[in-house]
Amino acid sequence: MQLLADKPATEISLREVARAADVSHNAPYHHFSDRRGLLKTLAERSMAELVADVRAALEGAPDATAALIAGGQAYIRFAVERPHAFDVIYDPTVCIPGAPTATMAPLIDELETLLGGAVVDAGLRASDLTACWGLVHGLGTLAAAGHFRLDVATDSFESAARAMLAG
């Protein structure tokens, strides 16, 4: 996780992890089946932290509308502030949504429940979860890649969400 703060998961090697832990180059194989096994674990931990961030934002909001906006903005902020952690969560070569890890599956469910609940509580239809999730995911990804700034992304989400609520 420490290495993941500085470089993309793709560029993290098992031997590098071993060196950082000051053990032999093969010690990681007694803790992870594979290089992909390591990445799976990184993805699970990252997802747990993303879910925690979103939940904290939802719980800290005064009303349902504010909760939807705060939750979405927390999602976007996570993507921008921890881009490599965010990327590894959604890397399809690491975790296939159709067949997720035993640890990952409930986290995905929880994220969907949190976001879905916020969408419905704010007065939107349940099917609008797709749009809201897509919106924060795309804004977060593009902002993380540098296509626009974080505050532009969060403001943009807020006004789009309000437009959907009004419409």
Added chain:
Amino acid sequence: MQLLADKPATEISLREVARAADVSHNAPYHHFSDRRGLLKTLAERSMAELVADVRAALEGAPDATAALIAGGQAYIRFAVERPHAFDVIYDPTVCIPGAPTATMAPLIDELETLLGGAVVDAGLRASDLTACWGLVHGLGTLAAAGHFRLDVATDSFESAARAMLAG
């Protein structure tokens, strides 16, 4: 580009490209500066095709509202049908938005002009480009990763766009 249809850019090796072209393992170095140089070229070609798809969708639409929806849906469809090409376009280790390639820069501009024009023509504010781009990007990415189906993503974009137009 042929290899990119079957596997992510990350898993394409220069030596593999050389074998596919039936040349020595070092021949690619006379056409690309670097492994990253190859990926940059793949990103540029992919971006050109994405822009072409979006433009074709815009031009084939009967009115401004239909154009916005068709353009966004073309973007989503590209992401789902050619996920590896889509990924390499937005890979920040390949092309940094702040300092894009000479070939990539005008393509990014063109995409923004196309989408921005569609947004404004349909009656939205220019600042809504961010939300629309983020929306199709996120829906495309999540659908490509398998989090929901293509038709769910395109339908979701259509109804969200109509909601924004009505609000």
Added chain:
DNA sequence: GGTCCAATCTTGACAGTGTCTATTTGATTG
């Protein structure tokens, strides 16, 4: 105490990869 066992770590080896250097080829051009 002694004995087993499972985890953990180690060294050593292998093929594959990106990249550097130096050398050869082959066509274009003066």
Added chain:
DNA sequence: CAATCAAATAGACACTGTCAAGATTGGACC
């Protein structure tokens, strides 16, 4: 014809993921 220059080549290096086969450990049990 000779010169030149781009394109391709072979060879080498460090690095990587992964496999195999031994070490070391610490506790559970007789």
